[in-house]
Amino acid sequence: xxFLKSFFGGKQEEIRxxxxxxxxxxxxxxxxxxxxxxxxxxxxxxGKFILRIEDTDLERSRPEYEKDILESIKWxxxxxxxxxxxxxxxxxxxGYLNKLIDDGKxxxxxHSKEFLDKEYKEQVAAKKNPAHICEFRKLPRKDAERRLNxxxxxxxxxxxxxxxxxxxxxEICFDDLIRGKVCFNSNTLGGDFSLAKAASAGNFLPLYxxxxxxxxxxMKISHVIxxxxxxSNTPKQILIQKNLxxxxxxxxxxxxxxxxxxxxxxxxxxxxxxMDYREMGYLPETLINFLALLGWNAGANEExxxxxxxxxxxxxTKVQKxxxxxxxxxxxxxxxxxxxxxxxxxxxxxxxxxxxxxxxRAGDDIEYLKKIIALEQPRLKKLGxxxxxxxxxFKIPSYKPELLIWRDMLFKDAIAxxxxxxxxxxxxNELDFNRENLESSxxxxxxxxxxxxxxxxxxxxxxxxxxxxxxxxxxxxxxxxGKKRTIERIEAALKKLNAI
RNA sequence: GCCGCUAUCGUCUAGAGGCCCAGGACGUGGCGUUCUCAACGCUGAAACCCGGGUUCGAAUCCCGGUAGCGGCACCA
Numbered sequence: 001x002x003f004l005k006s007f008f009g010g011k012q013e014e015i016r017x018x019x020x021x022x023x024x025x026x027x028x029x030x031x032x033x034x035x036x037x038x039x040x041x042x043x044x045x046x047g048k049f050i051l052r053i054e055d056t057d058l059e060r061s062r063p064e065y066e067k068d069i070l071e072s073i074k075w076x077x078x079x080x081x082x083x084x085x086x087x088x089x090x091x092x093x094x095g096y097l098n099k100l101i102d103d104g105k106x107x108x109x110x111h112s113k114e115f116l117d118k119e120y121k122e123q124v125a126a127k128k129n130p131a132h133i134c135e136f137r138k139l140p141r142k143d144a145e146r147r148l149n150x151x152x153x154x155x156x157x158x159x160x161x162x163x164x165x166x167x168x169x170x171e172i173c174f175d176d177l178i179r180g181k182v183c184f185n186s187n188t189l190g191g192d193f194s195l196a197k198a199a200s201a202g203n204f205l206p207l208y209x210x211x212x213x214x215x216x217x218x219m220k221i222s223h224v225i226x227x228x229x230x231x232s233n234t235p236k237q238i239l240i241q242k243n244l245x246x247x248x249x250x251x252x253x254x255x256x257x258x259x260x261x262x263x264x265x266x267x268x269x270x271x272x273x274x275m276d277y278r279e280m281g282y283l284p285e286t287l288i289n290f291l292a293l294l295g296w297n298a299g300a301n302e303e304x305x306x307x308x309x310x311x312x313x314x315x316x317t318k319v320q321k322x323x324x325x326x327x328x329x330x331x332x333x334x335x336x337x338x339x340x341x342x343x344x345x346x347x348x349x350x351x352x353x354x355x356x357x358x359x360x361r362a363g364d365d366i367e368y369l370k371k372i373i374a375l376e377q378p379r380l381k382k383l384g385x386x387x388x389x390x391x392x393x394f395k396i397p398s399y400k401p402e403l404l405i406w407r408d409m410l411f412k413d414a415i416a417x418x419x420x421x422x423x424x425x426x427x428x429n430e431l432d433f434n435r436e437n438l439e440s441s442x443x444x445x446x447x448x449x450x451x452x453x454x455x456x457x458x459x460x461x462x463x464x465x466x467x468x469x470x471x472x473x474x475x476x477x478x479x480x481x482g483k484k485r486t487i488e489r490i491e492a493a494l495k496k497l498n499a500i
Numbered sequence: 501g502c503c504g505c506u507a508u509c510g511u512c513u514a515g516a517g518g519c520c521c522a523g524g525a526c527g528u529g530g531c532g533u534u535c536u537c538a539a540c541g542c543u544g545a546a547a548c549c550c551g552g553g554u555u556c557g558a559a560u561c562c563c564g565g566u567a568g569c570g571g572c573a574c575c576a
Contacts, residue, residue, distance in 0.1 A: 022576045057575050086576095113574070120573095129502040130572065161574050179505070188503045190572050197574040208576050232504060232571040255506080255569095262568065290512095293525090297513060301524045320513080322506045323569065330512065330526040340539080379538040406535070455535035462535065470537035 015047025017223045018216065019080075022054040023065035026273035027072040029326070030227060030257045030265060033291040037254060038225045039078040040292070040314040050219060051080035054212075055087045056205060072274035076284050077307055084219065086211055093206040096214050096244055097162060097196055101141070105243045106195055108144040108160040109136045131191035137165050152201045162204055163192040164240065172235040177223075177252035178319050184235040193236055209236045217246040225252045225316070228323075252316055255295050256323040265326055281354055281383025283342075286335040295320040304337070336381045348373050351383050358387030360394045368393075371480045375472050389471075393481065396489055397467025401496045406459035415497045417460045420445055422490045430483045435475045442475075464493035 017038040021031050042049040051073070055061040073080070100106035116132060123130040136144070144160070151159040170186040196204035206214070216224065216237075231253045241248050259269040266272065277287060289305050296319045298305075305313070339347065348370055355361065355369075372393050376386060391397060404414045424445045428437055446457045462474040465486065471477070478486045 020576080024576070054576055060575070109574090116574085124501065127501045131502090163574095176505095182504075184503070188572085190503090194574055205574090207574075212576090227570090228505070229570055230576090233576090253505085258569080260511085264569080293512065295512085299514070301514075303512095303525055320506095324513090325511055327511045327526070333526055336539090376538090378540090381538095453535080458535040460535095466536095468537085472537075474535080 013220070013222055015042055015045040015222050016050055016220055017042040017047065017225055018050040018052050018219060018221045020052040020054050020212065020226075021069050022057060022060075023062060023069055024057055024060035025065060026275070027065075027069045028265070028272045029274060029277070029287070029291065030272075031069075032072060032076060032274050032287065033257060033294060034225065034227055034254060035073055035078050036076070036288065036291050037252075037296075037314075037316070037319070038223075039080075040310055041223060041225060041252075041316050042081075043311045044314050047222070048081040049078070050082045050084070050221065052084045052215060052219070053086065054208065055085055056090075056208075056211070061087075068273070068275060075274070075278060076288055082219070084215070086215070089211075089215065090206070092218065093196075093211055093214050094204075097204065097206065097210070100164070100195070100240075100243060101162070103243065104165070106162050106164050107134070107137045107139065107141075107192075108148060109134045109163045109192070110144075110147060110160050111136070129188055129190075131187070131189075132163075133166070134163055134192045137163070137192060157198065157201060160198060161194055162196045164195050164210075164236070164243075166192050167239070172238050174234060174238060174248070174251055176231075177225075177250055177316055179253065179321055182231065182234070184232070186235070186239070189232075189235060195240075209233055210240060213237050213240040213244070213246065216249055217241075217244075221249050223250045223252065225254065228253045228256050252319070255320055257294060258323045258325045260325055260327075262323070262325065279384065281385065282331065282335050283338045283350070283383075286331065286338045289338075290331050290334050294324045294326065332381045339380050339383070340378055342377075344370060344374055344377070347377060351386050354383045354386055360387050360391065368480070375476055375480065379472070389468075392466045392468065392471075392477075392489075396492050397465075399463070399467035401493075401500060403463045403467065403469065404460045404493055404497065406455045407453075409456065409460075411497055411500055413456070414460045415494060417457055418464060418490055418494055418497070420449060421457060421461045422487065422494075425478075425483070425486060425490070428483070433479060433483045433486075435479045438475045438478050460493070461490070465489050 019035045019038040021027065021035070039049045041047075053066055053069070055066065097106070101108075111132075111134065119132060120130050148160055151157065166189060167186050171183055172186060173181055173183040176182050193209065194207050195210040196206045199205040215221075234251055234253075238248060240246075257265050259265045274287070278284075285306060288307050288310070292305055292310050292314070293303065296314070298313050298315075299318060302313075342350070348366070351373055372390050373386070376389055379389070380386060401411070404418070405411070406414075406417075409417070421442065424441055425438070428441060442457065442461075443454070446454055449457070458474055462471060462477070463469070465471075465474060465477050465481065481489070
């Protein structure tokens with residue numbers, strides 16, 4: 001609360017954080033973390049989490065991307081309190097734009113793109129800080145408007161862009177909640193930056209830095225928590241605020257999420273979109289916990305956090321200043337942890353869509369399915385792996401006959417081993433086909449065959465059942481499979497071996 | 501090139517001048533359990549970017565290097 005006092009004259013205003021994704025691509029985990037931190041900061045302080053879609057990039061914004069953003073945020077459980085689309089607020093900005101022009105803080109620039117490009121390249125070539133200090137800032141408003149009208153009557157289009165008149169040699173500072181005092185000199189900001197571009201005749205489309213300042217005011221935003229890549233936009237926004245006489249919200253710039261090579265995480269590093277993680281079978285609680293810990297921690301050696309727990313503990317000032325590498329191994333471990341902690345019923349419910357996707361159905365035998373899932377629960381890292389790990393419960397597995405060989409066994413040893421298992425198992429009644437009976441009778445068999453190495457009996461059996469090098473133990477598997485399916489799989493293995 | 505941000509095990513991090521020859525977690529090595537795998541328990545290796553200050557004392561404060569990253573649009 002104390003943050004607010006300085007900017008709202010000591011009045012206890014409500015905490016209102018805004019998260020402003022743009023629907024120009026799939027929703028990434030970086031965005032998800034920014035959303036999470038905004039959400040947490042708001043909720044910790046009993047405030048509001050405001051979602052503002054920045055969809056005025058006409059060329060790139062797409063409705064399906066907006067859908068992806070909203071679905072991702074909902075999936076993570078970060079429910080927003082208010083929702084806005086920049087594109088639906090276009091008429092709100094004109095007054096502020098006119099005020100800046102009236103006050104001589106903004107002006108019309110008639111330079112062509114080609115001119116601007118050339119100017120930029122020349123400045124870079126001269127090793128100077130590229131900056132467009134526009135000559136048109138001196139053009140009297142009357143002349144500018146005349147020129148504007150002429151263009152409209154000639155071509156039906158505006159031919160100008162509205163720029164902010166950057167002040168000369170002014171220090172612009174703000175107190176970043178994470179980094180402390182950050183200052184920029186106005187001379188280094190790239191010159192007279194754009195506020196709005198020509199749209200239809202008589203109309204200007206507000207651009208990001210301008211629109212966001214107006215919206216922050218209108219939406220009574222108290223805190224702006226965003227990625228570090230925005231840090232150099234902040235002085236521009238502050239300049240607009242000052243000249244419009246608007247209050248300055250608090251700013252916090254989050255460190256970036258990095259790829260293993262320490263570059264910015266991007267598509268070429270594999271899955272980065274939140275929905276990709278859902279499809280692989282990560283739980284939302286895993287992602288929340290993981291993302292929260294990426295750049296933040298509670299200080300103690302605590303590492304498991306639910307959303308609720310985070311709302312109690314989250315502290316923005318403890319956010320890390322440096323970028324954090326996205327470590328998929330830790331994510332997998334965490335997901336395994338959360339899978340193990342789920343109740344069996346809940347896990348069955350969540351895993352079902354994945355099995356359906358893989359075309360694996362146990363008919364309506366939910367009990368059969370439950371047993372299989374219980375068996376895999378301690379081993380599973382991602383829900384999406386369930387299918388490939390348990391196909392053998394649904395059909396006779398296919399595999400190379402060599403797999404049936406334990407250590408220095410020969411094919412004929414494997415055949416003999418499987419025959420012993422088969423004969424022993426056939427003697428067990430269907431109803432007694434449980435772990436304990438299976439284990440005691442098979443181990444007795446191993447003893448009789450003077451096999452100290454239990455692997456000689458159990459390895460061929462287990463691989464015959466599963467077709468897998470690694471799997472749960474054979475007794476548990478046979479108990480679930482039942483007598484008929486167990487014998488079927490042994491027969492299939494023997495057939496395979498005999499064919500050699 | 502210019503501006504800005506950052507710097508503790510491989511990775512995420514604890515650390516707010518003495519509690520630190522640096523703690524936890526993932527990963528990794530070993531052991532136990534074990535037909536295999538997982539889970540679990542025990543255990544090992546593994547880091548303060550470099551150089552100067554300040555101080556009785558620095559991972560911690562200051563300065564300078566270096567490196568990494570971000571930004572420099574009529575995108576957001």
